[in-house]
Amino acid sequence: MQRILVFGATSAIAAAAARVWAGRGARVYLVGRHPGRLQAVTDDLRVRAGAGGVERIGSATADLDDLAAHPALIEQAVAWLGGLDVVLIAQGTLPDQAACEAEVATALREIHTNALSVISLCTLLANRLAGPGRGCLAVISSVAGDRGRQSNYVYGAAKGMVSLFLQGLRNRLHAHGVAVVTIKPGFVDTPMTASFKKGPLWATPAQVGQGIVAACDARRDEVYLPGFWRLIMAIITSVPEAVFKRLKL
Numbered sequence: 007m008q009r010i011l012v013f014g015a016t017s018a019i020a021a022a023a024a025r026v027w028a029g030r031g032a033r034v035y036l037v038g039r040h041p042g043r044l045q046a047v048t049d050d051l052r053v054r055a056g057a058g059g060v061e062r063i064g065s066a067t068a069d070l071d072d073l074a075a076h077p078a079l080i081e082q083a084v085a086w087l088g089g090l091d092v093v094l095i096a097q098g099t100l101p102d103q104a105a106c107e108a109e110v111a112t113a114l115r116e117i118h119t120n121a122l123s124v125i126s127l128c129t130l131l132a133n134r135l136a137g138p139g140r141g142c143l144a145v146i147s148s149v150a151g152d153r154g155r156q157s158n159y160v161y162g163a164a165k166g167m168v169s170l171f172l173q174g175l176r177n178r179l180h181a182h183g184v185a186v187v188t189i190k191p192g193f194v195d196t197p198m199t200a201s202f203k204k205g206p207l208w209a210t211p212a213q214v215g216q217g218i219v220a221a222c223d224a225r226r227d228e229v230y231l232p233g234f235w236r237l238i239m240a241i242i243t244s245v246p247e248a249v250f251k252r253l254k255l
């Protein structure tokens with residue numbers, strides 16, 4: 007039975023991935039910040055898990071901005087699961103870019119949540135994952151981390167830091183048989199993007215959740231979800247800086 011730990015489990019994308027794992031018999035431990043939303047995700051997964059749902063689906067509330075609490079949180083989760091095969095790290099916030107430009111503290115708080123909390127967890131978890139062929143660390147970064155744009159470069163910088171950190175960690179853990187999977191979604195219709203106008207490029211949390219589980223199964227290095235974003239980002243990152251800085255993106 008796969009033992010799966012999900013951080014930021016109340017995220018629409020993470021909950022969708024957890025539903026797939028729970029439905030196919032995994033043992034899943036959910037860490038989320040908002041008690042009511044976490045309880046709703048936990049209850050839903052227990053129902054999907056069927057008989058033994060309460061024993062297979064556990065949860066804990068935590069504000070992941072509190073880095074000092076990470077070691078005990080991981081201990082507790084690993085003890086409950088009886089080991090650790092797959093981890094998904096999903097917490098994130100979409101900053102108000104103008105507020106980040108106006109106040110340093112706001113920009114740093116966003117970087118703390120979107121990058122530092124992730125790097126703290128990855129550093130601790132890298133030493134706890136199961137060995138060759140089983141251990142898998144998946145983290146939701148973003149296409150926004152591939153290139154800085156004026157409309158959201160604080161978020162993009164945090165996600166870019168995560169992507170680069172994961173690249174190095176993957177290089178380090180390869181020799182230990184542990185997969186590090188960088189997830190780069192494009193536009194996904196979730197509470198984070200509730201106020202955005204939707205269009206043909208948008209995906210559902212269920213599509214992205216399934217893509218995450220498939221990427222972990224295949225032990226991929228990096229996936230764009232949906233996959234067409236790889237082409238879009240290849241075009242965006244190939245635009246020369248002298249041209250790019252003149253664009254309103």
Ligand SMILES: NC(=O)c1ccc[n+]([C@@H]2O[C@H](COP(=O)([O-])OP(=O)(O)OC[C@H]3O[C@@H](n4cnc5c(N)ncnc54)[C@H](OP(=O)(O)O)[C@@H]3O)[C@@H](O)[C@H]2O)c1
Pocket residue numbers: 014015016017018019020038039040043068069070071096097098099100119146147148149190191192193194195196197198199
């Ligand atoms: N939606 C998109 O278009 C898109 C695109 C690319 C990447 N992503 C990334 O995908 C991930 C999941 O986002 P989503 O789209 O599923 O949006 P979402 O439903 O709003 O999920 C974001 C989650 O992060 C949690 N979170 C934020 N700060 C936290 C903290 N300090 N401690 C614990 N949990 C915290 C939130 O918890 P609460 O329930 O307590 O608020 C929420 O569950 C994020 O990393 C996001 O950056 C999203």
